[in-house]
Amino acid sequence: MxxxxxxxxxxxxxxVQSLIIYRLNFMGFVIGGLIYCFVMxxxxxxxxxxxxxxxxxxxxxxxxxxxxxxxxxxxxLIFSDVSNEIGEEIRDGSISMRLLRPVNTDLSxxxxxxxxxxxxxxxxxxxxxxxxEIYRFYVTGTIVxxxxxxxxxxxxxxxxxxxxxxxxxxxxxxxxxxxxLWGIGILKNxxxxxxxxxxxxxxxxxxxxxxxxxxxxxASMSYTPVMIYMGKYGAxxxxxxxxxxxxWAILLYGLxxxxxxxxIKKLCIQGG
Amino acid sequence: xxxxxxxxxxxKKVVKEPGLKGSFKALFKPKKEIVVAAEDISFHxxxxxxxxxxxxxxxxxxxxxxxxxxxxxxxxxECRINGKIPQNDRKNYVKEIGAVFGQRTQLxxxxxxxxxxxxxxxxxxxxxxxxxxRMDFLNExxxxxxxxxxxxxxxxxxxxxxxxxAASMLHSPKVLFLDEPTIGLDVVVKDNIxxxxxxxxxxxxxxxxxxxxxxxxxxxxCDRIVMIDKGKNVYDGSLHELRENYGQTxxxxxxxxxxxxxxxxxxxxxxxxxxxxxxxxxxxxxxxxRFNSNKIPVAEMLSxxxxxxxxxxISVKDADIEEIIRNLYRQGEALNE
Numbered sequence: 001m002x003x004x005x006x007x008x009x010x011x012x013x014x015x016v017q018s019l020i021i022y023r024l025n026f027m028g029f030v031i032g033g034l035i036y037c038f039v040m041x042x043x044x045x046x047x048x049x050x051x052x053x054x055x056x057x058x059x060x061x062x063x064x065x066x067x068x069x070x071x072x073x074x075x076x077l078i079f080s081d082v083s084n085e086i087g088e089e090i091r092d093g094s095i096s097m098r099l100l101r102p103v104n105t106d107l108s109x110x111x112x113x114x115x116x117x118x119x120x121x122x123x124x125x126x127x128x129x130x131x132x133e134i135y136r137f138y139v140t141g142t143i144v145x146x147x148x149x150x151x152x153x154x155x156x157x158x159x160x161x162x163x164x165x166x167x168x169x170x171x172x173x174x175x176x177x178x179x180x181l182w183g184i185g186i187l188k189n190x191x192x193x194x195x196x197x198x199x200x201x202x203x204x205x206x207x208x209x210x211x212x213x214x215x216x217x218x219a220s221m222s223y224t225p226v227m228i229y230m231g232k233y234g235a236x237x238x239x240x241x242x243x244x245x246x247x248w249a250i251l252l253y254g255l256x257x258x259x260x261x262x263x264i265k266k267l268c269i270q271g272g
Numbered sequence: 273x274x275x276x277x278x279x280x281x282x283x284k285k286v287v288k289e290p291g292l293k294g295s296f297k298a299l300f301k302p303k304k305e306i307v308v309a310a311e312d313i314s315f316h317x318x319x320x321x322x323x324x325x326x327x328x329x330x331x332x333x334x335x336x337x338x339x340x341x342x343x344x345x346x347x348x349x350e351c352r353i354n355g356k357i358p359q360n361d362r363k364n365y366v367k368e369i370g371a372v373f374g375q376r377t378q379l380x381x382x383x384x385x386x387x388x389x390x391x392x393x394x395x396x397x398x399x400x401x402x403x404x405x406r407m408d409f410l411n412e413x414x415x416x417x418x419x420x421x422x423x424x425x426x427x428x429x430x431x432x433x434x435x436x437x438a439a440s441m442l443h444s445p446k447v448l449f450l451d452e453p454t455i456g457l458d459v460v461v462k463d464n465i466x467x468x469x470x471x472x473x474x475x476x477x478x479x480x481x482x483x484x485x486x487x488x489x490x491x492x493x494c495d496r497i498v499m500i501d502k503g504k505n506v507y508d509g510s511l512h513e514l515r516e517n518y519g520q521t522x523x524x525x526x527x528x529x530x531x532x533x534x535x536x537x538x539x540x541x542x543x544x545x546x547x548x549x550x551x552x553x554x555x556x557x558x559x560x561x562r563f564n565s566n567k568i569p570v571a572e573m574l575s576x577x578x579x580x581x582x583x584x585x586i587s588v589k590d591a592d593i594e595e596i597i598r599n600l601y602r603q604g605e606a607l608n609e
Contacts, residue, residue, distance in 0.1 A: 010391035018382040021423075096343045097378045101395055102367040265345045 008111040015115030030124055037072045057204050062139050066132050073128045074222040075198045077120050078161040082109045086172030149229050156225035159245040164221045166252035176263035197223035217248040273479050274317040278349035281310045281335050309335040311503035320477040324494035332503040333483045337451050341371050370440035374452035377436055379424040385435050386420045396443035410438040413468045430461040437465055448480045454489055466492055522565045527558050527585040534559040538580045
């Protein structure tokens, strides 16, 4: 384990260093996400007000605020850019340099991203959670924060990241076949945005669709941890949801390995 | 050490007809074509040898190097390096090799150069003492100190290439693959790099495979050359032999006085060459004389030309690799007919 860390931590450090160099880009990303949250907040407030306030489909306006901000933050936190990175490396052929290193390809990508994820944890998640709890205290007059739920949320978010990473990895390997991912990348992002409940909470969907979506890996990517944080699940259901996440993580791990072994034979390096 | 047996690599390529109409056609009904980048390539390299792997652009050199380094999987054929098949256990195999692709970099683009080396140290599990010794050695021949603290993206091409060469040698690889390591570099940097290759080869018996278009790289470094063209072997042997057999063509360029001229007639009188052994082209007062140096020695040609005309300037051109290959091919075709 120690040996593994020693070997892959450099990838993480390199990721963080690049992030610091392009910090303006990173800040833009974070601030853009927050602005989006506020836009969604006003939109949903209008929905709630036209509905006469109070509870809407099991969500109070306070719940909705927590959901919006936390779901968006989680989506950003577990965001994996690995498909783009693979796509780019295939397009310009630099994937050959990665293959020359005596490291596990998946892990080298993953650690490269973990640095970014840690940064987001510090500069995004912690402030957002603080802000939300202050807001909840202000509205309800009591401290609603539940440390156990927060820890479960973190655990579930780690699983969510693994799932998101594997989905993107599988997707990235498609680049071995199609050479350029840009177009279908956009398709992928909007499909995931909808299916993972980050646009509209899955709880608001019609019954049949909702049950389907809850079992798909996309719900595991941000909906599950957020619902856990909000205490919408009982003890039994928390375990059940986390079990689903673990199953998806394992299945997608296997799938990504399978695609990789097929794809690596197809690899052709473009341009010299 | 290195065995390559009948390596073959095919790619599928979508062929697009020209223009917008062609683009639409390719979008909906792509026409695929199989491109053979390497058709049938075999050679073997004993331990400690520096092999020059040469051929014209598009001959398949890089493809072969990529198969040998485990990046590409051959369509058919097999390669074994150190008894290992690169594609079978890539992760362990690449620990023993180093590679430089002249057109790409393995350095971390945004990190200071020094950091890259520390990262590589961890990845290749080099211990502290060897790392220090190695860095001192590389610093000495490649002169890295001046830019070792700068981020890689700010390095000049020559600096970057030196840094890349150093990175490939850091973990004392048993085999070094260098794909055009001197491309686009000035004489001083080229010399640095050649020194590094020579010393590492001498001191550690590192086997080196080198592709290049620069004939002096080959002259200075290579014990043997393997030449390929259109994905097939065309020559395997020493450079000297190749020169003897195929590279007899020399080119002298004479710049003459405005009033004087060089013509075939003049040479016919004195040297009496065969029709094929002498070609003269002229552009204003520059006369290019190409001749077979086996039939007419260079010294004789030079003194004769000086005796028949007033010469202001002379330059001598060696037969370059492209020329040698052209000759090889011409002979091959002649034999087939």
